[in-house]
Amino acid sequence: MNRTLLLNERKKTLFVETKLTAAMDMATMNRLMECATFANCYPRDVVFREGDPATHFYSVLSGYVRLFRQSSEGREADIRVCGPGDSFGDDLIFAGDTYEYHAQAADKAMLARYDLNKVRNIAETDGGMLARAIASSLSGELQETLECVANDRLNTAVQRVAYYLLEQCEGQDAPASFRLAFQKSLLAGKLGLAPEALSRAFATLKDLGVQVHGRIIEIEDIDALKRV
Amino acid sequence: MNRTLLLNERKKTLFVETKLTAAMDMATMNRLMECATFANCYPRDVVFREGDPATHFYSVLSGYVRLFRQSSEGREADIRVCGPGDSFGDDLIFAGDTYEYHAQAADKAMLARYDLNKVRNIAETDGGMLARAIASSLSGELQETLECVANDRLNTAVQRVAYYLLEQCEGQDAPASFRLAFQKSLLAGKLGLAPEALSRAFATLKDLGVQVHGRIIEIEDIDALKRV
DNA sequence: CGGGTGCTTGACAGTAATCAACTTCAGTGG
DNA sequence: CCACTGAAGTTGATTACTGTCAAGCACCCG
Numbered sequence: 001m002n003r004t005l006l007l008n009e010r011k012k013t014l015f016v017e018t019k020l021t022a023a024m025d026m027a028t029m030n031r032l033m034e035c036a037t038f039a040n041c042y043p044r045d046v047v048f049r050e051g052d053p054a055t056h057f058y059s060v061l062s063g064y065v066r067l068f069r070q071s072s073e074g075r076e077a078d079i080r081v082c083g084p085g086d087s088f089g090d091d092l093i094f095a096g097d098t099y100e101y102h103a104q105a106a107d108k109a110m111l112a113r114y115d116l117n118k119v120r121n122i123a124e125t126d127g128g129m130l131a132r133a134i135a136s137s138l139s140g141e142l143q144e145t146l147e148c149v150a151n152d153r154l155n156t157a158v159q160r161v162a163y164y165l166l167e168q169c170e171g172q173d174a175p176a177s178f179r180l181a182f183q184k185s186l187l188a189g190k191l192g193l194a195p196e197a198l199s200r201a202f203a204t205l206k207d208l209g210v211q212v213h214g215r216i217i218e219i220e221d222i223d224a225l226k227r228v
Numbered sequence: 229m230n231r232t233l234l235l236n237e238r239k240k241t242l243f244v245e246t247k248l249t250a251a252m253d254m255a256t257m258n259r260l261m262e263c264a265t266f267a268n269c270y271p272r273d274v275v276f277r278e279g280d281p282a283t284h285f286y287s288v289l290s291g292y293v294r295l296f297r298q299s300s301e302g303r304e305a306d307i308r309v310c311g312p313g314d315s316f317g318d319d320l321i322f323a324g325d326t327y328e329y330h331a332q333a334a335d336k337a338m339l340a341r342y343d344l345n346k347v348r349n350i351a352e353t354d355g356g357m358l359a360r361a362i363a364s365s366l367s368g369e370l371q372e373t374l375e376c377v378a379n380d381r382l383n384t385a386v387q388r389v390a391y392y393l394l395e396q397c398e399g400q401d402a403p404a405s406f407r408l409a410f411q412k413s414l415l416a417g418k419l420g421l422a423p424e425a426l427s428r429a430f431a432t433l434k435d436l437g438v439q440v441h442g443r444i445i446e447i448e449d450i451d452a453l454k455r456v
Numbered sequence: 457c458g459g460g461t462g463c464t465t466g467a468c469a470g471t472a473a474t475c476a477a478c479t480t481c482a483g484t485g486g
Numbered sequence: 487c488c489a490c491t492g493a494a495g496t497t498g499a500t501t502a503c504t505g506t507c508a509a510g511c512a513c514c515c516g
Contacts, residue, residue, distance in 0.1 A: 067374075069378035069382060071382040071383070075382060077377075077378055077381035077382045078381075079374050079377045079378050079381075080374070080377075091367045091370045091371050091374075092367070093363070093367070094360060094363045094364035094367050095364050095367035095368055095371065096367070096371065100371060100374070100375070101374065101378070123356070123360065124356075124360075126356070127355050127356055128351070128352075128354070128355055128356025128357075128358075128359045128360070129356075130356075131356045131359035131360045131363050132322060132351065132352075132356070132359045134363050135321070135322045135359055135362050135363040135366060136322035136323050138363060138366040138367060138370055139319045139320070139321070139322050139323035139324070139366060140323055141370055142319045142366055142369055142370045142373060143319050143323070143324065143328060145370060145373040145374055145377060146295075146307050146308070146319075146328070146329065146373055147328070148377055149305075149307045149308075149373060149376055149377055149380070149420075150296075150297035150305055150307050150329070152377070152380055152381070152420075153305035153306075153307075153380070153420050154297060154299040154303060154305045155299070156502090156503070156504090157503075157504070183462075183463095184462080184463070185462070185463080192377075192380075192381050193504080193505090194504075194505055194506080195462085195463070195464090196463090196464075196465085196504085196505075196506080197503090197504055197505075198463095199463065199464050199465080200464085200465085200504085202464095203464085203465085214463095214512095214513090384470090384471065384472090385471075385472065411494075411495095412494075412495065413494070413495080421472080421473095422472075422473055422474080423494085423495070423496090424472085424473080424474080424495090424496075424497085425471090425472055425473075426495095427495065427496050427497080428472085428496085428497085430496095431496085431497085442480095442481085442495095
């Protein structure tokens with residue numbers, strides 16, 4: 001088995017594990033695969049820009065991609081961070097024809113890249129299998145984004161960080177320990193914070209038994225965090 | 229023609245003009261109509277609560293419904309305001325089984341109420357027409373919600389208010405004039421502001437030629453607003 | 457060892473939430 | 487028709503939070 005073939009097998013595995021394809025039957029998945037090409041991205045690579053005509057949507061196979069908007073003065077605000085299994089740009093399959101945000105790799109990333117028109121054609125003619133899978137994926141994204149709005153509006157920086165840490169150590173008993181999936185600056189953006197604010201939030205949480213060593217987080221008392 | 233029939237005709241018209249049904253063929257629309265009942269709500273009526281088992285989703289035929297989350301201390305944050313033509317709870321058709329937010333009428337409102345299981349059945353068996361319509365609706369909601377996150381994170385209170393006013397007088401020449409679609413307290417919630425903050429934002433905009441008389445807004449210089 | 461990058465810390469300013477008092481307005485009933 | 491009531495909106499004073507700027511630290515890699 002040569003190296004290319006190995007790589008293709010890995011791609012295929014990751015492709016199958018995507019949220020979009022997870023609940024799909026084989027036939028639909030194969031049809032979808034026909035619309036896909038694959039792309040490797042390096043950190044800071046631009047996937048697409050706000051305002052570009054929309055030609056593809058994407059699934060993240062590995063690594064992370066950040067979606068963000070820019071203000072007129074050039075300030076950036078992240079609106080979503082996509083990790084392995086997430087899709088983005090899929091909101092354009094059934095609505096819209098230009099990207100409404102920037103997408104940039106935040107890490108070495110592998111992406112599946114779907115031709116929008118081909119996918120639209122399949123979704124029109126396959127009896128609804130693909131449309132249902134896409135609708136399901138969109139539902140998840142919508143719920144996540146609504147959650148984000150509520151989180152931003154209801155909780156302070158420290159609360160948002162505490163909440164994020166709790167999500168990450170779900171299922172673990174105290175003392176829990178894990179490694180942040182990405183850089184702190186990206187986490188700050190995901191939580192709607194300046195990097196300095198994230199740093200300060202960690203400092204505040206130190207008093208509640210949260211130890212931070214680089215990307216390694218140790219949580220002594222999970223219940224204390226829940227009370228923040 | 230008796231009164232009930234008239235009312236039904238009005239319902240039907242509003243039903244057809246819904247975003248969900250707008251691009252639908254007749255057959256699909258009729259099938260969907262079979263899943264619907266109608267409900268009249270009075271201001272502050274609760275449509276459903278966060279955590280309730282999900283049995284229906286809704287379209288707004290007239291009036292307004294606010295969707296909100298509550299913090300542990302009971303503070304409320306609006307995550308979306310639905311007006312005529314909007315749907316809510318439709319994120320549960322293909323994912324999830326409990327409501328993830330509260331829904332409350334913010335005005336006298338008429339709602340179409342769709343049985344989730346019936347809709348799911350149709351979406352499985354109609355060849356994809358309904359699934360595509362739902363996916364399209366979800367796409368719009370997702371785009372709107374992402375826009376909201378970006379708006380919250382990038383813009384100040386005054387900028388968000390100015391932006392909202394500009395949206396409302398789209399197409400009008402200066403001096404533009406219109407009536408707010410709903411109470412200021414609800415607008416404040418929609419923009420992620422306390423009512424006091426909205427009031428102060430209006431006060432600031434007065435200097436830029438925005439006159440506020442109750443719900444009537446007059447804008448002397450549209451370009452000045454765009455520069456905020 | 458230099459030099460970049462990412463992160464942290466301090467000082468400060470700006471923005472918006474909160475609380476409280478007051479005004480306006482609409483609807484109600486005498 | 488007018489006085490009363492309660493809700494909605496405004497304004498002021500204060501506080502809390504977070505963004506920004508600037509400086510310094512830590513780590514990684516050539």
